[in-house]
Amino acid sequence: MLHDNTNMLAEVGRLETPKLSGKYDTGQLFLHRVFGYRGVVLFPWLARVYDRDIPNKKESSLDESSFNQVGKEVKGCTQTFYQVLIDARDCPYIRAQTESVTFLGNQDSSRSLYAIPGLDYVSHEDVFPYTTTEKVPLQHELFDKFLMYYPDKDPPFGAQETLRAWQKKNHPWLELSDVHKETTENVRVTVIPFYMGCRESQSTTVFWWRYCIRLENLGELTIQLRERHWRIFSLSGTLETVRGRGVVGQEPVLSPHLPAFQYSSHVSLQAPSGHMWGTFRMEREDGYTFDCRIPPFSLESKSEESVPPTSS
Template sequence: RIPATLLLILFHCSALWLYSLAGRLNLEANVLITINRPEGKILEPVGVFEALKQHGKYETGQLFLHSVFGYRGIVLFPWHARLYDRDVSPAAPDSVGHGSKEVKGKMHTYYQVLIDTRDCPHISQRSQTEAVTFLANHDDSRALYAIPGLDYVSHEDILPYNSTEQVPIQHELFERFLLFDPSRNPPFTARDTLRAWQEKNHPWLELSDVHRETTENIRVTVIPFYMGMREAQNSHVYWWRYCIRLENQGNEVVQLRERHWRIFSLSGTLETVRGRGVVGKEPVLSREQPAFQYSSHVSLQAPSGHMWGTFCFERTDGSHFDVRIPPFSLESNKYDKAPPTGYPL
């Protein structure tokens, strides 16, 4: 059974096909794939695969396939984040089940990218395609302004390719942000509008810390973003967005059933939150569909705090197990900034 999310790249020079099967990418040498399918819906040639970059970073304008979710995208610009990986920094357990030793971060490259809107319907059940949200510039402190079709992608998730198309990605911001220049490699360069947008919204777009931990083959990655402060009822309310990716790195089929959060505020409060699933879903993670990504928001009446917790998963035999959510800090900016602006019209 071949899913409708299949994407295909033809290697003109070596007769190789690179294809994404339910988010897992495979290489088949000298094999031509024939599949019964609705006309023009399953297989779609998109370009020529390029070598992975083991060193350095991908440049603005680099086309890619996402190695986990299989969508087509293009790099807008890179971010340098500090990755706190508890899998490579073993620590003695403490009273809340997390390491008590300091986990030292290592610098890692992430990318702000545009997602091809043709692929959004196919990944909507596995990954939120509105991954960037701002506080809206009006009195309602809960109002959010969302930019659709943006994502943050780790360096190892990039599968680079090139294309002869001048507009290979369909997104309303593509031609506003990028200019086709066949003399360059990659042949898409940043317009002044992209540079201005990045500079103006830098505090709200930038990711600084990434936290990762694996429990029983389920890896949880958390990226927090500070969104700004709003005044409400004679007090200050500080807002953060956090993006979470769940990945099943084993062979067992599991389903997320519950979440359990602990939220500590610098004001001295400790809040406990329990609930079914996440964002109204209870995703199943399997070898065919190994990952799920979502984002949510949290507010504190203090400029800093931290969060940690667990996800409860269920196995096919009905047994349950808890997966640790790595603790992460909620830090506000040291000085106030004007509310972020939207993309250029």
């Protein structure tokens, strides 16, 4: 199998047949179906996927009725996702932020924002497994801390105790529980929300979430994201509107050749729960513009029992 990330081809291993059932084990090497990077599976998650494309429903308007969809029942099905490490050599060429896993640490009663580089969440269908004879096939600072080479295993890499301890300690902040999907005019939006923790002061408590968004162009015409329009509802009763150009300082182009873009952002509420929904204004190469729906998703906090213990 050949891999290309700098217009130079390099042999990295031999592709295997993707699994149609079951799950991949810790240490499985893979290529990402959409972004093409090399990665390795750390551990699996079972997530509830709410796909709004599955029910046969009438197109609804994009005004306040979009908020009404928040409470509309959309059946979720359980699917396997994976926490993975990304090969550092591929990070500069991925149309996705590669430091998207963040959480609030709990140390000396002062919580700081931690970012873990080179981590991603990957659905089972996006994994193209491969094997290699290299003992260190991936360049990542955590690879040899988390994984060990076992020549008689399949895959030949297994978890070290440091990986199990890291997973246990940070489980509440790494946990992927809900995934939301919706397609508008051949543009699919996938949202994964994560609870990050809360910050307390004498007068108020602020709850924080991060959310990862992937945009995929499933059509044949090139499109560009021009604007975002968010509605953020807090359990405290407030409804906030946020408008702006692009996302994370970019107006990404989604072409048939490079059809996907992924980014992460953060939101805070002065309440333990809320909802978010909205639209992206897209412009097609023929000049046609349309609003692409962002599926409504819940922001739910977790009990303080889930907070990792303070470091000594």
